[in-house]
Amino acid sequence: MAACGLRGEITNLNSKFDDLSTKFDDFIYKGSDDRDFIKQSFVDAVSDLKKEMSSCVKELKSDTVDCNKSIRRVETSTDDHQAIYINKKKYILVKFNSTLIRDNIMDEYFKTIKTQPLMASDFVTDQKIPSSLLKKRVFLNEHYSPMAGKLNALCLKLRQNKIISKYKLINAEKPFAILTLPDNMIIERDAVCSQLP
Known part of the structure; x- marks a missing residue:
């Protein structure tokens, strides 16, 4: 009697397994259309x-080129490496392939802002931008490479310790500093720390 009950259980399990297998196959074939739809939606x-x-990248490059043209007539269409919005679209970060172009733009910017501040309306021509934003000033900031940053920090320490009276950092491919000593002697040193006074 026990063998008959066991056979019945096995038959019952086989029936349930076949039922699950059929449901699974139906799900796979039915789900195929759903998966194709989801895949196409992702594509x-x-x-x-x-x-x-x-x-967005085209707009940023266009705005960057217009900004650069208003600061100085420098052709930068092939010189900007990357232009992206940062800080919730409050700022635009522009990276250049050439430090010479960047240095020229920054030099001209600092010369220009002494006589006339740079306004957004000087280079943004998009009609969608509200006029209140076009009246805002534009500020350019230069971020130093790690080597130039270390050289700048070293020059600041030298000035604080009164070893030099002032300095000017030239942020080129190989950064260097023009140092003015307390006796007004001017020397030029690169980022190799051992050469600094």
Whole structure:
């Protein structure tokens, strides 16, 4: 009697297994259409995102070129390496392939702002931007490379310790500093720390 009950249980389990297998196969075949739809939705979303990013990059490059032209007539269309919004689109970060171009723009900017502040309306021509934003001032900040940052920190310490009276940091491919000693002698040193006074 026990063997008959066991056979019945095995038959019952086999029946449940076949039932589950059929349901699983139905789910796989039915889900195939759903997966294709989801996959196509992802492909479309990625395509739309790429188009939007491409459009934003073109706008940023255009704004950067216009800004640079208003500061100095420097052709930068091939010299900007990267242009992105940062800090919730409050700022634009522009990286250049050439430090010479960057240095020229920064030099001209600092000469220009003494006589006339740079305004957004000087280089932004988009009609969608509110006029209140066009009246805002534009500020350019230069960020030092790690080597130039260390040289700047070292020069600050030298000035605080009154070893030098002033300095000017030239942030080029190989940064260097023009140091004015307390006796008004001017020397030029690069980022090799052992050469500094």
